[in-house]
Amino acid sequence: MPRRRPRALRAQEPAPRVWAPTPPQPIPGLSLRASRDVRRVERLYPDFHIGLGATSQALHGYRAFLHPPGRRPLYPRESPCPSCPGCAFDDVRHCRDVLDSVLERLPPRSRAELARLLPLDAEYRRRTLPDPFADRRTWTAHLWWHRRLAEPAGG
Template sequence: MPRRRPGAIRATQRVAVRQWARDGGPLDRLSPATAAAVRATEHGGRLGPRPRDLAGYDPDPFHEHVRPGHAASFLVQYRKFLRQPGARLRLEASLCPACPGCQYDDLAVARDALEAVTRLLPPPARAELRRLLTRLDRELRLRTLPDSTPKARWTGEPLPWWHRRIYRN
C-alpha cells in the first residue's frame, strides 16, 4: 500500500484547522489558527504536550473549566471588566461560588479557566493566547490593588496573583 507524503498529511490538517476557524468565527483578536486550536481544545481535543510552567500550578486538574464556547465568553468578561470607568477597580466575588455557572462571576475564576485552556493548547497557539493574556494581566495589575492577606488552596499552596487582589465584597 502506498504511503502518503508528509506534505499531503499536513495539508489535510490545515484544512481541518481552517474548517474549525471558519465555523466559529473570530475569537477576541486571535488569529484564525489559534481560534481553531482553542475551539478544538474546548471540544475535547488535546493538541499538544502539557507545559511545565507556573511551578506545577494547574487551575483545573479535572478540566471542568474547559467547555465549548467558554474561552470566548471569559475573554469578553475580562475585557468588559477592564473597560469599567475609574482608575482603581475591585474584583467582585461570586454570590454562589459552588454553582457551576455562577462561579464564573468572579473574574479570578474566569482567569483560572483561561489559564486552563492556555495550558492545553499546542505551543504556537499557547504563545499567542499567552501574549494576549499578558497584555490584559498588565492592565489588571495596574488597575487593581494587591490584597495583603495571603490566600491559599486547601493544600496550602498559594493561589496565583489574580486571586490576591482586593475584592469589593
C-alpha cells in the same frame, strides 16, 4: 457520455439533507488556527468549567472588568454561586483561571497568540490592590490574580 433525461433526474430520490452545526465563530483577536486549537482544548479538556465557548466568555469577562476608564481601584467581585458554570464567569478571577488552564494545554504557536491578548494582566495589576492576607484566606494563593483585594459576594 450520454446525457440523462430530465424525467430520470426527477425520479431519483433526493439526497437526505444533513444539517451540520454552524462552525464556531473565531475568537476576537485570534487567528482561525488558534481559535480551532482553543476549541479543541475546550472540547477535550475534562473540567466542569471549561466547555465550548468558555475561552471566549472568559476573555469577554476579563475585558469587561477592566473596561471602565479611570484611575480608581477595581475590586473583583466573588460570584454568588461559583459552582454554576454560568455564574462563575461573573468573577474575573475565574475568567483568568479558565484562560490559564487553556493556555497550559494549547500548542506553542496558539499559546503565544493567546498570551499576546493578555496584556490585560498588566492593566489588572495596575487597577487592583494587593491583598496582604491572601495566603491565609484562599487556597489558590499561589496564583497572583487571587492575591488581590476583592469584594465579598454579598456586595
